Amino acid sequence: MSTRLIRKEVDEALLAFVDRQRPGLLAISDELGPMLSALDALLAGGKRLRPAFCYWGWRGAGEGESPGIVNAAASLELLQASALIHDDVMDSSDTRRGQPSAHRRFEAMHQEQGWPGAAVPFGAGAAILLGDLCLAWSGEMYESSALDPDRLRRGRAFYDLMRTEVMAGQYLDMLEGTRDTGTVETALRVVEYKSAKYTIERPLHMGAALAGASDEVIEALSAYGRPLGIAFQLRDDVLGVFGDPAETGKPAGDDLREGKRTVLMALTLERADPAAAAVVRRRLGDPALDAAGVAGLRAIIEETGGLAACEAMIDRYAAEAAAALDAAPLTGEARQALGELTIAATARRV
Template sequence: MPTSLIRKEIDEALLAFVDRQRPGLLAISDDLAPLMAALDALLGGGKRLRPAFCYWGWRAAGGGSDGGIVAAAASLELLQASALIHDDVMDSSDTRRGQPSVHRRFEALHRAQGWPGDATAFGEGTAILLGDLCLAWSGEMFETCGLDDARRRRGRAVYDLMRTEVMCGQYLDMLEGTRGEATVDTALRVVEFKSAKYTIERPLHLGAALAGADPRVTAALTGYGLPLGIAFQLRDDVLGVFGDPAETGKPAGDDLREGKRTVLVALSLERAGPAQAAALRRRLGDPALDRPGVDELRTIIEETGGLAACEAMIERYTGEAGRALASAPFPDEARDALAGLTVAATTRRT
């Protein structure tokens, strides 16, 4: 099945699940309608990479046409929604997917209604609750996907591990930002657990487990998925500094403003002279960083060779994933689809 068609089926399954949940929330109170509107807006965007990798992990392991796999895979979008909502609160991000982040949306609602109290606290609290709701619904959608009990039982262990790892990775990311320093090795540790496993390796494993994969297939999926996941996040790091806001949906240089201790930043600091390093450390994490400030830091990252080194790492990890895929014991259809997803994950501009 072409990857584009899988996206259509994933979207349909996801939106159908949310629509089934809607009457229950609105029966509690019409005041919950803004929560659903915020979720609808967030789910309207996104690349659907995690469900796609889950589906093709299923096919790589010999899974057939059972319709339940689409709903199981689509549940990962609710897990991703939860992670994004919470991540935006922790990073004080103003936008997500080209629109106000959830906490900013509800902060604005508070102000527009003229309610008493702290609008910022209301926005953050509401976002935390909506993120929690998405996390709960991700599990519910998985459990009601239509696959039989034995298959769901095999997948549940992977699903639980995936959720644990991404939360640990998020903490490690916060920790690096708080410490104010990160080496390439510590930044790569964050990449592995916050993004690489969560975005690609574990979704592949989830699909494979649901299909009843043997250990040889699971190992081959790791050989392909983990380096590709690292390359995916390194590309995200580059876009966070050099991406076009019209395409990324986030302000220019937002990762610099948020003080992200990424591999890109660590590579730049390793190569920087004293004055360059001092300027990068001084301006990184400044919430008031303006466009000239962003341009200054971009210039430092380029002139130190940090950007070129990061691009070289992306190429190396992508090549490793490609070699693993070429020798993997997967059906041709799955191998071809995963090759297409490799390109989508590493050459994107959003």
Template sequence: MTSSHFSPVSFVRPAVDAELTAFVGRRRASILEIGAELEPVLDALDAMIGGGKRLRPAFCYWGWRGAGGGDEPGVYTAAASLELLQACALIHDDVIDNSDTRRGLPATHRRLAALHERSGWSGDAAAFGRGSAILLGDLCLSWCEDMYQSSALPAGSLAAGREPFDMMRTEVMAGQYLDLVEQTRGADTVEAALRVMRFKSAKYTVERPLHLGAALAGRHAGLAPVYTAYGIPLGIAFQLRDDVLGVFGDPEETGKPAGDDLREGKRTVIVAETLRMAGAADAERFRRLLGDPGLDAEAVEWMRSVISGSGALDACEERIAGYVADAAKALESDEIADGARSALADLIVAATTRRH
């Protein structure tokens, strides 16, 4: 399934990075004409978009190639616009979750709160940081639209891509709200966690970028069912792996403190499986500790031991393997252009085999 000499993400990354740098550079000049005070906000954006795995642009590009699209420069611009949507989602997500870090750096709202503190301004630094981050996220959402529309693809192609492009933006916001609701009402079922995962991650990370690529190439109708059969299970497997890493991941690899998802009280599948499979006493204590921002290393380690000992970790790994198999099966479709099939197979590995 994998190739030792080719990475479908690395193939796309240089062009995507160049498009983002050029677009944001042009917008930086116009924004600074409004006021020099905006420079730290733009620096925060540079820090955000400078990292990331570029998975969404990669799925968009290989969705395009799988639909018979050629190596057209304009498709990189359209694909790169998804990174601005991702920046919006992450900035807002960190505000909602009150996260301290993102990719090993201060979260955007923390970074802008620190600006307030350094400057000696009046008022609440934390509130300033949150408000500024929300505005920057909104700016990214606006620029995502502008960048997509400015790509040098035929007007008919861009119009054909509007439906998946618009649905992607709608679904990620709806999924984020469902996530908030489930955390607030303390839903502990696998079914509730999977519903959030489907809209907040699977459709947004894999399915809709693939649909966008197919639509830009004029083959949305024929390929959408195939890309859904591949994209939904792969997107769920991707998020399941992310949830495992949120509990067991190395902070050097994840950029987040160990056990941060437990402190935030995220209602993930691995949490739901733990509460379902653990003994009554362990499940009760686990539920009580979940979402406590003051969890110390000892408490986190105990919760990890319950997850592993109950069989919940193994259950999640089995789910990942099953979803990966479903995604791989979908690639057997004759609708996918042969040149993209191996790249899409490699993307399964890239999305799901990140290290603990």
């Protein structure tokens, strides 16, 4: 099994689960086929970070390789699919992972069929239902993972907490964008609950709890996972503005058009003079922002020192995570794998 992402094993587990679900859904109606096609397209991409951290939480607590832990960990990809589908609806995103977002796929189907009524609400409604289906299936895949019921009960406490936290974080993210009064502190709060805990800390906890880990191990994984999760999301925010579309799967500057109130933007506004701040506030969230507008906002982010400050935060949080990992009471193999995952999560540069 690969030392980092266990992607092949997770992919196989996901494919097998969805294939088992497929006949039952199509038995209701073959008109549900497009739902499965949209899900297949979404699940074909992704970094599989959450299953990897869950798996290495299990291995770090001393357990060996097991199909059961791969299945339980892979269920997190269905939870992630649900979150992405719903997030794209809320952000009116056109693309995800280099292809049309789910709601845009359903809009296009409505238009191609020439159905009466508006395509946009149909697309949004169908996508919301697909996201709900993914959320239901994530729980079903976890429960059917073939792990012992006592193990599943221990892991479920963190699984349930993670689902609550990510939804709370998503609401706080929407609130930040609506009020437009955010600070670095409030943006970091969104990062912690929408991404850091959800992407790294809770999957680690879940894997460790499934393995029966001690409180000492759970606390050590928090000391590592929380700062790494923050660093990961800060890096993602930088890439959302400066990244290569071939790498990010989204158009250049898409986070600017969507008006994301990230730590990067809060750092920029904190440092900008009144004229530059006015430009940022006027252009951030403009869906018609063109290449020149993106370039202009990028220039302000760099010239104010916002980008440099964000990079410094990434380095600081990554160093904190690395130090915590060195001190964590984990198996040597897990420590090495998590060290590689630390680099994979934070070392991407623009």
